[in-house]
Amino acid sequence: MILAALGSAGIAVLDMVGIAATLPLMQLIVTGSMAPALQALLGTLFGSLEIKSTILIMACTVIGVLVVKSLLGIGFRWWMLKKSTKLESEASIELFRLFMSTTYLSHKARNLGEINRDISAAVPQAFGQVAMGFIAGLADALTIIGIFIVLLAVSPLATTFTVIFFGAALLSIQSVFRRKYRAVGLELAESDVNSWAAMIPALSSFRETRVSMKEEHFIGRFAEAKNSRASAARRLSMFAEMPKYVLEVGFVVGLGLLALLLFSFEPSNAATATLGVFAAASTRILPTLNRLQATSAMIRSGQVGLELIGKCVRDLDSTQEVYASSGRIPQGRHDLEFSGVSYRYPDSEFPVVQNLDLDFPDGKTTALVGGSGAGKSTILDLLLGVIRPDTGTIEYGGTSIDVDPRGWFSRVSLVPQDIYLVNDSVERNIAFGVDDDEIDRELLSEVIRDAQLEDVIDSLPQGLSTRIGEWGARLSGGQKQRVGIARALYRRPQILILDEATSALDNLTERKISDTVTALAGRMTVVIVAHRLSTVRNAETIYFLEAGRVAARGGFEDLVQRSPEFARLARLGGLA
Numbered sequence: 001m002i003l004a005a006l007g008s009a010g011i012a013v014l015d016m017v018g019i020a021a022t023l024p025l026m027q028l029i030v031t032g033s034m035a036p037a038l039q040a041l042l043g044t045l046f047g048s049l050e051i052k053s054t055i056l057i058m059a060c061t062v063i064g065v066l067v068v069k070s071l072l073g074i075g076f077r078w079w080m081l082k083k084s085t086k087l088e089s090e091a092s093i094e095l096f097r098l099f100m101s102t103t104y105l106s107h108k109a110r111n112l113g114e115i116n117r118d119i120s121a122a123v124p125q126a127f128g129q130v131a132m133g134f135i136a137g138l139a140d141a142l143t144i145i146g147i148f149i150v151l152l153a154v155s156p157l158a159t160t161f162t163v164i165f166f167g168a169a170l171l172s173i174q175s176v177f178r179r180k181y182r183a184v185g186l187e188l189a190e191s192d193v194n195s196w197a198a199m200i201p202a203l204s205s206f207r208e209t210r211v212s213m214k215e216e217h218f219i220g221r222f223a224e225a226k227n228s229r230a231s232a233a234r235r236l237s238m239f240a241e242m243p244k245y246v247l248e249v250g251f252v253v254g255l256g257l258l259a260l261l262l263f264s265f266e267p268s269n270a271a272t273a274t275l276g277v278f279a280a281a282s283t284r285i286l287p288t289l290n291r292l293q294a295t296s297a298m299i300r301s302g303q304v305g306l307e308l309i310g311k312c313v314r315d316l317d318s319t320q321e322v323y324a325s326s327g328r329i330p331q332g333r334h335d336l337e338f339s340g341v342s343y344r345y346p347d348s349e350f351p352v353v354q355n356l357d358l359d360f361p362d363g364k365t366t367a368l369v370g371g372s373g374a375g376k377s378t379i380l381d382l383l384l385g386v387i388r389p390d391t392g393t394i395e396y397g398g399t400s401i402d403v404d405p406r407g408w409f410s411r412v413s414l415v416p417q418d419i420y421l422v423n424d425s426v427e428r429n430i431a432f433g434v435d436d437d438e439i440d441r442e443l444l445s446e447v448i449r450d451a452q453l454e455d456v457i458d459s460l461p462q463g464l465s466t467r468i469g470e471w472g473a474r475l476s477g478g479q480k481q482r483v484g485i486a487r488a489l490y491r492r493p494q495i496l497i498l499d500e501a502t503s504a505l506d507n508l509t510e511r512k513i514s515d516t517v518t519a520l521a522g523r524m525t526v527v528i529v530a531h532r533l534s535t536v537r538n539a540e541t542i543y544f545l546e547a548g549r550v551a552a553r554g555g556f557e558d559l560v561q562r563s564p565e566f567a568r569l570a571r572l573g574g575l576a
């Protein structure tokens with residue numbers, strides 16, 4: 001910022017020199033004479049000169065100064081753009097990093113459209129418009145001040161008049177447009193969120209949108225947002241340009257009034273020379289003033305971006321979670337234990353899970369079942385370590401998982417119900433988030449075997465390199481789940497968690513996936529969360545949950561005997 005201000009000041013000084021040099025040139029052209037000191041200086045430098053040669057030397061000096069100023073101006077602009085675009089990309093990266101290190105709960109409460117607006121639109125608005133605007137405005141303001149200092153030396157009367165005249169014009173323009181710029185900035189930011197809000201649901205639920213024939217509804221909402229953006233952008237450009245026309249008229253009127261003033265108070269020769277200098281200065285002042293106006297529009301509308309980022313950063317700062325790696329999670333394989341765990345969501349009145357004691361013995365399969373709202377997903381989030389118990393402990397091999405979150409994350413792997421598959425190769429979908437040259441081919445083959453994916457890959461046209469479409473569109477539900485299991489296994493977890501991983505599958509496919517998981521038994525601890533009891537039939541221990549508490553615990557047959565509610569559900573599922 002300091003360098004930018006210095007650069008702007010340097011260019012303003014050159015501007016001053018350029019304008020100052022035009023004064024003796026104008027005097028020479030109009031009156032045929034110039035200040036004796038300057039005449040003496042030229043005499044010392046070039047010997048005695050004819051008037052034509054003197055004019056030529058002075059004209060060359062003015063042109064030289066302007067050329068140097070322009071070249072420096074281009075260099076300065078290039079340097080500024082380099083700095084500001086770099087800062088802008090750094091700010092976007094930092095904001096993305098903040099979004100990625102916020103707590104899981106605060107992330108869940110966010111809106112994707114707003115995240116996109118903040119990173120992709122508000123940051124450029126704040127940097128491109130506000131920061132760059134301030135620097136450009138500073139350069140222009142300094143240039144104008146510099147020119148006025150020179151003009152003040154030429155004619156204090158004319159300068160005072162010009163300052164008052166243009167100052168009043170500028171202030172009135174500002175007072176008319178000031179609020180409009182901000183309102184337009186708000187509209188631009190709002191329409192960005194709205195266009196996303198129309199696009200995301202339509203594209204994410206393409207099939208439902210098609211069958212329910214709601215395409216036009218979403219296209220209409222998108223069009224509304226885009227039209228509102230176009231109208232706001234049009235108004236912003238117009239508001240930014242409007243002052244130009246006002247100033248142009250002001251310039252002609254101002255020059256006429258100035259001529260009147262000068263010719264009333266000064267001899268006509270001197271008045272003509274002064275007017276000439278003012279006319280020359282005005283050709284420089286006018287575009288600069290126009291730019292200053294446009295910059296002010298840019299800054300005001302961009303301020304909305306700055307405010308959005310400020311709010312977003314304050315909010316993110318208060319929800320940042322540092323996931324340290326202390327290396328304290330014990331090496332090797334151990335049991336996982338919940339003791340007296342209770343948890344209440346910040347906005348819920350009562351604890352969602354209460355005083356839970358759960359054991360997940362090493363190498364065994366443990367299942368969590370229960371009706372909707374029983375607390376299964378909450379327990380799973382506690383187990384993953386993305387939320388923390390209010391009371392009680394979760395320990396792995398006797399060490400709380402809280403003391404080493406990163407160490408703990410490296411031991412667990414999750415197969416969610418809706419696996420997010422990207423439109424990329426099978427290979428990249430399994431080794432998710434790993435650079436190509438770092439993919440461990442041996443491990444890849446191993447997990448493909450373990451997830452019983454070999455036949456699927458053999459049937460694909462380009463095998464492992466086949467692109468599987470957005471959300472794995474080329475694959476069946478069961479195949480997607482297998483890719484999900486392979487992805488989870490690629491991380492070599494000690495605890496594999498399946499969250500309703502088979503709930504959307506038909507019985508036969510569910511059976512196959514269950515067999516795949518059963519085949520992993522003994523090699524790792526498996527935790528299955530399910531509604532459907534058929535999925536958990538083979539689990540060594542089943543926790544039957546009701547309203548956040550363990551209603552019953554045991555093997556499948558054991559629970560059918562001991563829990564009437566469990567037995568009822570098993571009968572409903574044709575399992576008892």
Ligand SMILES: Nc1ncnc2c1ncn2[C@@H]1O[C@H](COP(=O)(O)OP(=O)(O)OP(=O)(O)O)[C@@H](O)[C@H]1O
Pocket residue numbers: 105108345346347348352370371372373374375376377378379531
């Ligand atoms: N982010 C949240 N904020 C407040 N309450 C929540 C939040 N998430 C879940 N709950 C509440 O906690 C309770 C348990 O929810 P949870 O999702 O753990 O149940 P579940 O057994 O997994 O249900 P389902 O089988 O329907 O997914 C529910 O009453 C739910 O409304």
